Amino acid sequence: MGFFITTLLACLAVCLLTAIITIAMQRSSARSKANVIIDKAAKEAEILKQQKLLEAKEEEMQMKAEAEKTANQRFSKLQQTEAKLKQRELQLNQMQGDIQRRRTENDNIKANLDAQAAVLEAQKAELDKLTRTAQDTLEHISGLSAEEAKEKLVESLRDEAKTAAASYINDIMDEAKLTANKEAKRIVVQSIQRVATETAIENSVTVFHIDSDEIKGRIIGREGRNIRALEAATGIEIIVDDTPEAIVLSGFDPVRREIARLALHQLVADGRIHPARIEEVVGKVRKQIEEEIIETGKRTTIDLGIHGLHPDLIRMVGKMKYRSSYGQNLLQHSRETANLCAIMASELGLNPKKARRAGLLHDIGKVPDEEPELPHALLGMKLAEKYKEKPEICNAIGAHHDEIEQTTLLAPIVQVCDAISGARPGARREIVEAYIKRLNDLEQLAMSYPGVIKTYAIQAGRELRVIVGADKIDDAETEKLSTEIAKRIQDEMTYPGQVKITVIRETRSVSFAK
Missing domain, CATH: 3.30.300.30 (ANL, C-terminal domain)
Structure with a gap:
């Protein structure tokens, strides 16, 4: 028993010694590894330190270069600014010299003017003295004061003017008596011509020619349905009678007659004539005529150099193409009147553009969309006023047939040129x-x-x-x-x-x- 314990203690001592030795060896190994790690860390820290130093030096050099560059740029700008300031200083010195010179010249001129003013004042005083002396002398010679002489002179001139005016009035009255009969005949003849039968027919009837009378039956249709549809769509009376190869289109509106004529022409050319087709063709033709009217108005204003015209007035100018007055095409008459007005206004020293504008619009009252009970001159004037035309142009339109008083020189020019265009040989009533x-x-x-x-x-x-x-x-x-x-x-x-x-x-x- 005692041996066993002794042996056990010996084993424990050996194990303890072995453990101590092992721990010591592990400590030594750990210390070695720690020293290696420390050395490695020291080396890496040294390398990192060197890198950072190099980067800091490079950054320092870069910042130094940028600072030098900025300093050079600022120095260059300062030099430029200094040069500009020197140039400006030279200019200011030159301007100051010019101002000083001009001031000296102005002082000299002012002194000269003051001297001349003093001389003029002395001369004026001398002239007043001479005038008073002459007036006193005249009053002494005539025995009348200045006011009495002025009254006698005015009375004498008034009597002379009354005598001349009475003589002039008598001459005018004698001339009016001599020409009254002739003027009355002219007015009567003109009135007869304006209501002549052939003129009414010319303005209200269009003859549509066809190749053969067989087409008349197709135009009339079964029980007259085609012709009724055509009349309803166009607003024009269509007369199909015994006249060979002709159909009469009757209506007061020339645009409607033209729409009916063109629609009938397309229907006859196409051959398909029935109510639905009639409405379709009339609609297309009406749109086509409306576009053509606007285009004609625009082209006319461009040709005459007239700008800023209201679109509704441009459309009315285009409608003139389909209107005739006593056999004369209204658009051609208005263009001719406009050109004559421009020429006459230029000769008289007036504005030719206003005259041309008034000449083109003078008969605008003949083509309104509605037909009020007004003479065409007054209606044209109201339309012009409605669309913001200038007062002198409105007056020229309204006064070209003497319905209102002429208040500007433009009005008689339009009146005369209208008469010239209508009365020239070949203008109206072609034989x-x-x-x-x-x-x-x-x-x-x-x-x-x-x-x-x-x-x-x-x-x-x-x-x-x-x-x-x-x-x-x-x-x-x-x-x-x-x-x-x-x-x-x-x-x-x-x-x-x-x-x-x-x-x-x-x-x-x-x-x-x-």
Whole structure:
């Protein structure tokens, strides 16, 4: 038992010694590792320190370079500013010298003017003294004071003016008596012409020509439904009677008659004539005519150099194209009057632009959308006032037939030019021989071109149909021919309104069954 304990203690002592030795060895190993780590950390810290020092030096150098650059830029700017200041100083010194010189000159001029003023004052005093002396002498010689002499002179001039005015009035009265009979006859003849029957027919009837009377039945339709639909859509009375190859369109509105004519022309050309088609074609034609009216008004104002016109007035100017007055196209008459007014105003030293504007608008009261019970001159004046035209232009429009008093020089110019345009030879009431000759000239002009077989002047000379040979002219040449004929008519002939040139080229194949 004692041996066992001893052995156990010895084993414990050995184990304890072994553990102590192991711990000591571990401590030594740990200390070595710690020393290695410390040395490594020291080396890394040294390397990092060197890197940071290098970076700090580079950053310092960079900042130094930027500072030097900034300093150089500021120095350069300072030099430039200094140069500008020196130049400005030189300019100011020069200006100061000029101002001083001018001040000296002004002082000299002022002294000279003061001296001249003193001389003039002395001369004025001397003149007043001489005037008083002369007046006293005249009063002493005549025995009248200055006021009494002035009253006698005024009374003498008044009596003389009364005598001259009475003589002038007597001369005017004698002349008026001599010309009264002639003027009365002229007014009567003019009144008769304004209500002549042929003029009323000319202004309210359009004749539509057709190729054959068979088309009349198609236009009338079953139980008259087509013609009723056409009359309802256009507002124009359509008269289909025994007149060969003609249909009469009757209505007071020329634009409606033109819409009816064009719609009827398209329907006949297309061949499909029924109420639905009639309404469709009339709607398209009405829109087309409205666009053409506006375009015509714009083109007219541009051609005449008239700007700032109200759109409604431009539209009324375009409507003049479809209106005639005593056989004279209203738009052509207004353009001619406008140009005459501009020429006359220039000769008189007035504003030609205002005169041209008043001349173009003087008959604007003939084409309103509504028909009030007013003379066209007064209606035109009210329309011009409504659309903010200037007072002198409104007065010229309203006074060109003496309905109101003329208050500006523009009014008599418009009145005279209106009379010149309406009364010049050939302006109105074209005689039958001249009318026939114009139609014949239209046809002969087109016949002079090679390849033309037949020509027809239709619609009172407003349309020229040219039939060409299909084997002599191709489709491309027909367009060229139409343009050339239109240009030649425009350059060589005189006509109211416009002339439509239609070139027809067709190929027909005919065979006979035997």
